[in-house]
Amino acid sequence: xxxxxxxxxxxxxxxxxxxxxxxxxxxxxxxxxxxxxxxxxxxxxxxxxxxxxxxxxxxxxxxxxxxxxxxxxxxxxxxxxxxxxxx
Numbered sequence: 001x002x003x004x005x006x007x008x009x010x011x012x013x014x015x016x017x018x019x020x021x022x023x024x025x026x027x028x029x030x031x032x033x034x035x036x037x038x039x040x041x042x043x044x045x046x047x048x049x050x051x052x053x054x055x056x057x058x059x060x061x062x063x064x065x066x067x068x069x070x071x072x073x074x075x076x077x078x079x080x081x082x083x084x085x086x087x
Contacts, residue, residue, distance in 0.1 A: 007081070007082060007083075010080060010081050010082065010083060011081045013080075014073075014077065014080045014081045017073060017080075018073065021066065021069065021070050021073070024066055025063070025066060028059060028062055028063055028066065031055075031059050032059070035052055035055045035056060035059065038052055038055065040052065
């Protein structure tokens with residue numbers, strides 16, 4: 001009985017993990033709209049800010065890292081849903 005409860009909880013945590021990855025990917029997809037609206041001349045006299053190209057590179061890197069995390073999660077899915085997670 002206790003193993004079934006732990007297994008159910010592990011499955012719920014894995015499902016939450018996957019849905020959070022999807023949510024982050026969706027938010028990162030919206031970043032392109034913000035980068036396109038970015039006006040480099042608006043802040044020229046004050047703060048030093050990244051250029052559009054730098055922002056796009058950072059977005060690409062974030063997507064790549066998210067994909068790596070998704071692949072790792074999928075690779076270890078059987079283990080993650082079969083036992084309790086440790087923090």
